[in-house]
Amino acid sequence: MDAHLTVVDHPLIKHKLTLMRRSTASTQKFRSLLREVAHLLTYEITRDLELTTEEIETPLETMDAPVLAGKKLCFVSILRAGNGLLEGMIQLMPSARVGHIGMYRDPDTLEAVEYYCKMPDDLGGRLVIVVDPMLATGNSAIASIEHLKKIGATNIRFLCLLASPEGVAAMKQAHPDVPVWTAALDERLDDHGYIRPGLGDAGDRMYGTK
Structure with a gap:
């Protein structure tokens, strides 16, 4: 497998993703x-977090127990759809710092346009996980990561629900140092920049908009 791309090949993720793909899935169900898939993906993307130990008292005795080492990591949501993954990730790691970056895709050029950015301090000392449900053309993710690097982030990972081969290739070319985790690598992009077979527009399905 390409070291730049990790497809999280877990039966629970595959099953839940199939339920999400169905056009009949309600907004609430989606x-x-x-959130459930976000939990499972977060387990995988944080599997190698560094640990240290601290002395604690159990009800029976004293022990040296493992705890996370270093600064709190940072989740960065690419608005607006990234917030759907973000909610599930924060439930799993409620002490994580959170940043938001607003991007929209120009319908004519398919290029990403930034309109908002708010980040925690000292990104250079944190693992930064950028989240967006869809890695389609890759333009929004590439532009967001480029901005994060400019403001000091040095250890970045990207997490998405679905990826296209085109988006993965574009990310690898633009940011070969940023590994990608996804629940599925779909077949292709269509002429409108949508992942096929995909699941439609994640933001619209999440918020009940069109």
Whole structure:
């Protein structure tokens, strides 16, 4: 497998993703499933976090127990759809710092346009996980990561629900130092920049908009 790309090949993720892909899934069901899949993906992308130990008292005795080492990591949501994954990730790691970056895709050029950015301090000392449900053309993710690097982030990972081969290739070319985790690598992009077979527009399905 390409070291730049990790497809999280877990039966629970595959099953829940199929439920999300169904056009009949309600907004409520889609949101709930997205949070659940976010939990499972977060387990995988944080599997190698560094640990240290501290002395604690159990009800029976003293022991040296493992705890996370270093500064709190930072989740960065690419608005607006990234917030769906973000909610599930924060439930799993409630002490994580959170940043938001607003991007929209120009319908004519498909290029990403930034309109908002708010980040925690000292990104250079933190693992930064950028989240967006869809890695389609890759333009929004590439532009967001470029901005994060400019303001000091040095240890960045990207997490998405679905990826296209085109988006993965574009990310690898633009940011070969940023590994990608995804629940599925789909077949292709269509002429409108949508992932096929995909699941439609994640933001619209999450928020009930069109």
